[in-house]
Amino acid sequence: MNSYDLIVIGSGPAGRRAAVQAAKLGKSVLVIEKGRRVGGVSVHTGTIPSKTLRETALNLTGWRERGFYGRSYRVKQNISAADLQRRMLITLDHEVDVLEHQFARNRVSEMHGTATFIDANTLEVTRNDGEVLRVRGTSVLLAVGTRPYRPAHIPFDGEAIIDSDEILEIKEVPRSLAVIGAGVIGIEYATIFSTLDTQVTVIESRETMLEFIDKEIVEDFTYQLRDRNMKLIFGQAIENVSRDESGKCRIVLKNGRIVVTEMVLFAAGRVGATDTLSLSAAGLEADNRGRIKVDPETFQSDVANIYAAGDVVGFPSLASTSMEQGRIAARHAVGAPANEPPQYFPYGIYAVPEISTCGLTEEEVIQRGIPYECGVAHFRETSRGHIMGLESGLLKMVFSLKTRRLLGVHIVGEGATELVHIGQAVLNLKGTVEYFVENTFNYPTLAEAYKIAGLDAWNRMGELQKVQKA
Missing domain, CATH: 3.30.390.30 (FAD/NAD-linked reductase, C-terminal dimerisation domain)
Structure with missing residues (x-):
């Protein structure tokens, strides 16, 4: 059984920053990534692809120039899903190459497979090629990230009723889109598709959106969205979502209102990807959304040698803060001095x-x-x-x-x-x-x-x- 000073599960922003930090301190580090390529959610389905999609949409629609040339101005008249995805794939390949080089340069070991705890120090890894082996770590950092929340009453089909991972793989740009959930992810995709002249409806059960943002800013933002004919429905819960024989989606709200649309994006929350880790074997447990409770200054869990960082610990769930959390957690995990997390950090919402x-x-x-x-x-x-x-x-x-x-x-x-x-x-x-x-x-x-x-x-x-x- 191979032993390491630090085993990092997950190679997203928190995991990769933690691994490199520990390696630079002269420690032996193993990164276990269940995906075929490193990068985690941030590179493959989250931060990088969504922001690349946003930039591509703004460029191809000529959005930034409409103030001078009018709303009908476009760089490309008929924008396809393939047009949107082409730039995204190039960007993702570049990000993976940079990360692979960073791991190699700092002598960070990699293993691709699914990890489960045997005890607080021992992990069993089922590699992607089917081989099963065990590794041991003096300390373990959980940086497994999150996945879209998919409640049982939403009939996801991967085509017209989709989650925020699947929207990156759509075959056509919809003429109309209903987004359920006015959180950061929902609002980002809603406004991106609005720039593509998709008719967008946002449905949120709460009375407002982005409650952690200054109210005056949200009011100005809301005015801008309504000014470009986006429909914002607040304070209404979903009764039923279905798809009829013609392929159209029907959303029935609690108050009886019906929204008919070509596509539905369900973006009401995410859950920690901790269900396959066998946390109980290590003496840990996650909350009802799969998140790990940690000390906010050291990112140490209730088990002394196990740490967690990034989206799996909850708010603020930003790539930027996840990187800093991973770095601080890694220093504590290997016994190096570490600064306290910054009191004030910027929060960015890449909407339009x-x-x-x-x-x-x-x-x-x-x-x-x-x-x-x-x-x-x-x-x-x-x-x-x-x-x-x-x-x-x-x-x-x-x-x-x-x-x-x-x-x-x-x-x-x-x-x-x-x-x-x-x-x-x-x-x-x-x-x-x-x-x-x-x-x-x-x-x-x-x-x-x-x-x-x-x-x-x-x-x-x-x-x-x-x-x-x-």
Whole structure:
């Protein structure tokens, strides 16, 4: 039986970062990946393909140019599913090649197969070629990720009623699409297909969407979606989903409303891929969604030598945070010193338009009883926004009135996931409103919105101080 300092199950963002980190510390590392190729959900069905699909749709539809040339402007008139998938496959091959090289360069061992626990240190691996063998690890890191939640009452058929993995393999771009679930994944795919001129309906049982995002940003985002004729149905649960003889899908809501559509995407949640691990043999158990409970600072589970990181531990379930969780978990697992997870990290939603946020929302600031002021800038106020033909886009910053420090930055619009890092840096370095007022930003850029929003807040804060003194 081969023994390793660290065995990592899964090669997604958390797994690969953990494996490389432990290897760089001189430890022997084995990565067990059940898929045929490394990369996990992030590379093959999640982050990379969905973002590549988004970029391809924006390019082929000429979406970014419609502000100048009108809604009928398109780079390619008849966009097929094959057009969307071609670029995605090239990107995935590149990602896998980079990862394979990274493992080889750092002498990380790989094994392809399904792992199950024999005890807390021993794993039985059924390799993809049928061979069964056992390996032993001083420490084990679970980075198995998640898979789409598929409830029994939804008649998935892989063609017209599908989950978020299957949507990447569709044969044709549907003329109409109903998305059940207005979480991050559902909203991303709903808005991507809307750019392809698919008639999209979003159905959500809750009264709103993206509840962790600043309310003003969600309101602006919602307005933009409805403005382009997307149907948003909130506060309505699903009674029944079926497919008739003509191939059309029928969704019956609890209130009796019926939605008829060519395709249904069920995207209401994901579950941890832990059911095949025999967790009980290692003294572990998962919750009802297959997630592992861990210490939020070390990512250690209830069993001392077993750690977990990435989507399998729950919120925030981001590729970026999963990488950092994997790195920190690996350092703790091999006995190396590790920093605490960052307090503030950016959250990116790759919808159309993008949403990105870092720090406290206005609602959270109110709940904490912090006196505050906000500064807001619209992208159309910037010269770059006008050059790009942007009619929408909003940047909002929340500042403490007492310390003048930045508490949160929230953006909806073109390039939001790139722009947020300026606010993230100021936030983590405890910067104040004066940073945005006194510093120079490249002109013309969308980043100039920080200057506009900073001045907006600074002026409001100054007026408030005058009133207080009077």
